[in-house]
Amino acid sequence: MTTDPRLSAHDLTLAYDKRVVAEQLDVRIADGSFTVVVGPNACGKSTLLKALARVLKPQSGAVLLDGQAIASYPSKHVAKQLGMLPQSPIVPGGIVVEELVGRGRFAHQRLLRQWSPEDEAAVAAAMRLTEVSDLADRFVDELSGGQRQRVWLAMALAQQTPILLLDEPTTFLDLSHQFEVLDLCAELHEQGRTIVAVLHDLNHACRYATELIVMKAGEVVAQGSPAEVMTARLVEDVFAMPCRVIDDPETGTPMVVPADRHRRRASRTAEAARA
Amino acid sequence: MTVLRAAGWSVRVHTRALIVGVVLLLVALAVALVNLTTGDFPIPVADVLRSLAGRGDAGTDFIVYELRLPRVLVTLLVGAALGASGAVFQSLTRNPLGSPDFVGLTTGAATGALIVLLIADGSGAQVGAGAIVGCVVTAVAVYLLAFRRGVQPFRLILMGIGVSALLEALNSYLIYRARLNEAIAAQVWLIGSVNGRGWTEVVIVAVAVVVLVPVVVYFGRDLKMLALGDEMAVLHGVRVERTRAVLALAAVGLSAGATAAAGPIAFVALAAPPLAARLSRSPSAGILPAAAMGAALLCAGDWAAQNALPGNDIPVGVVTAALGGVYLTWLLFRERGARR
Numbered sequence: 001m002t003t004d005p006r007l008s009a010h011d012l013t014l015a016y017d018k019r020v021v022a023e024q025l026d027v028r029i030a031d032g033s034f035t036v037v038v039g040p041n042a043c044g045k046s047t048l049l050k051a052l053a054r055v056l057k058p059q060s061g062a063v064l065l066d067g068q069a070i071a072s073y074p075s076k077h078v079a080k081q082l083g084m085l086p087q088s089p090i091v092p093g094g095i096v097v098e099e100l101v102g103r104g105r106f107a108h109q110r111l112l113r114q115w116s117p118e119d120e121a122a123v124a125a126a127m128r129l130t131e132v133s134d135l136a137d138r139f140v141d142e143l144s145g146g147q148r149q150r151v152w153l154a155m156a157l158a159q160q161t162p163i164l165l166l167d168e169p170t171t172f173l174d175l176s177h178q179f180e181v182l183d184l185c186a187e188l189h190e191q192g193r194t195i196v197a198v199l200h201d202l203n204h205a206c207r208y209a210t211e212l213i214v215m216k217a218g219e220v221v222a223q224g225s226p227a228e229v230m231t232a233r234l235v236e237d238v239f240a241m242p243c244r245v246i247d248d249p250e251t252g253t254p255m256v257v258p259a260d261r262h263r264r265r266a267s268r269t270a271e272a273a274r275a
Numbered sequence: 276m277t278v279l280r281a282a283g284w285s286v287r288v289h290t291r292a293l294i295v296g297v298v299l300l301l302v303a304l305a306v307a308l309v310n311l312t313t314g315d316f317p318i319p320v321a322d323v324l325r326s327l328a329g330r331g332d333a334g335t336d337f338i339v340y341e342l343r344l345p346r347v348l349v350t351l352l353v354g355a356a357l358g359a360s361g362a363v364f365q366s367l368t369r370n371p372l373g374s375p376d377f378v379g380l381t382t383g384a385a386t387g388a389l390i391v392l393l394i395a396d397g398s399g400a401q402v403g404a405g406a407i408v409g410c411v412v413t414a415v416a417v418y419l420l421a422f423r424r425g426v427q428p429f430r431l432i433l434m435g436i437g438v439s440a441l442l443e444a445l446n447s448y449l450i451y452r453a454r455l456n457e458a459i460a461a462q463v464w465l466i467g468s469v470n471g472r473g474w475t476e477v478v479i480v481a482v483a484v485v486v487l488v489p490v491v492v493y494f495g496r497d498l499k500m501l502a503l504g505d506e507m508a509v510l511h512g513v514r515v516e517r518t519r520a521v522l523a524l525a526a527v528g529l530s531a532g533a534t535a536a537a538g539p540i541a542f543v544a545l546a547a548p549p550l551a552a553r554l555s556r557s558p559s560a561g562i563l564p565a566a567a568m569g570a571a572l573l574c575a576g577d578w579a580a581q582n583a584l585p586g587n588d589i590p591v592g593v594v595t596a597a598l599g600g601v602y603l604t605w606l607l608f609r610e611r612g613a614r615r
Binding site for chain 1: 285496499502513
């Protein structure tokens with residue numbers, strides 16, 4: 001690996017005000033990968049995503065896009081290359097689904113190019129892929145959490161960027177919609193996009209990721225394919241969670257089965273009582 | 276939504292907002308025409324029109340061009356400037372109370388004007404200049420006081436209310452220490468009025484409108500993205516801090532120009548944008564419909580001010596303050612109803 005990938009982070013110090021979240025963080029997002037970032041709560045995975053998307057300015061270090069500091073490009077240029085689904089966007093009042101998804105085209109529009117046929121096609125396609133076409137005329141603030149999440153995803157898709165970052169895209173979704181969103185990401189990945197997603201469920205991560213980034217306390221502790229990275233020892237180290245890792249019977253990818261701490265503890269207490 | 280396309284260009288128009296804007300503009304112009312006919316010497320509409328077309332007699336020409344037209348133009352332009360300024364501020368702060376009246380700008384303008392009137396013994400254009408300086412200085416002060424890693428809208432409003440209270444006290448003190456006749460003149464200025472406004476005032480507010488409204492409309496497209504939060508705006512390519520600074524400065528300029536020409540006229544900036552938005556059934560007011568609404572409101576207000584009490588030409592600020600009070604009460608009442 002001598003050449004840099006399109007998106008990489010070098011020696012980042014990330015902080016909110018004085019609270020430092022990560023230091024000397026180096027991350028390379030392999031081109032065309034489906035990278036999934038996992039790690040315990042507050043390990044800095046969302047913060048890393050924000051920095052990659054230039055929403056959070058690093059205190060030092062730089063995020064590089066195509067070999068140049070991401071902050072040095074015109075903002076609209078970056079917005080055509082890289083999109084992100086944030087974790088909890090502000091839900092505006094009185095705006096309908098179709099209009100909100102349409103705002104995802106902002107970076108492609110100009111004063112006298114406000115709504116091109118491409119804009120129209122991109123919005124329609126994004127709404128079809130996320131199955132929100134039927135909601136087109138509904139007000140966003142009247143939707144359920146799951147519907148809303150798919151609308152935000154549609155907005156990010158309408159942006160049509162080759163790199164797409166997703167911060168917990170499956171929250172608020174029921175089981176079948178979770179897999180629909182993940183399948184959709186896999187499909188976008190197969191079409192050639194680079195996907196970077198923060199996920200909580202390790203088994204989802206192992207099933208879909210081509211590349212895993214495991215973070216703990218602001219550091220990348222492992223990076224590689226799920227088969228290489230996901231071991232029982234790693235899960236115990238990172239999540240303080242004893243477990244077994246077996247082959248997913250459906251896909252053959254690693255599957256984390258947590259140890260039964262509760263019942264084991266109960267039986268130990270019972271033994272102690274007998275003795 | 277209607278999309279117009281030609282040769283690779285495309286423009287999207289909110290159809291209903293366009294109709295509302297045009298209708299409001301026509302209403303404003305119609306009321307303005309009526310205002311040209313009313314006064315101590317009523318002139319028939321036909322004569323006014325003939326005079327405007329340059330074919331009137333000398334007497335009518337004098338009344339129309341020297342006495343009434345400046346006043347009517349100031350009314351139209353000040354109303355438009357306040358409407359546009361209010362629309363920008365309410366969008367930027369994401370708050371229906373985020374209008375220039377509430378964030379201390381009009382009070383700051385008043386302080387500037389009072390200093391010129393009462394301490395420097397100035398008049399006319401100098402008072403206008405004082406108002407503009409006062410408004411801009413207050414805006415910068417509020418912005419800097421509210422700044423902490425970027426400006427949170429709500430902080431800006433609270434800081435504006437605080438600064439406004441301080442300046443209010445200063446204004447009262449300035450009036451208290453003045454001689455009686457000066458104090459009365461200052462108090463009249465403080466109510467906000469278009470009585471006796473001449474071409475100087477027309478030019479002041481016209482420059483503000485002609486220069487700043489296009490700026491505000493151009494950057495207005497970014498406002499829709501800012502409404503989704505700073506993070507979302509950045510992600511879609513808005514240069515958030517720059518856009519916000521440009522829009523805020525332009526809105527301050529509009530507000531300053533309006534106040535310099537007519538004094539601190541209350542509530543037009545607060546009420547015009549949401550009323551226009553309500554009529555166009557759109558979540559946020561377009562800037563131009565809000566400007567048209569402001570012009571129509573202020574013209575109607577000035578008509579009422581001239582005709583409400585027989586033989587008595589009261590300042591239009593009294594009328595807008597009364598109407599605004601009703602509006603604000605209704606707004607808060609409805610808000611309470613919505614929360615329940």
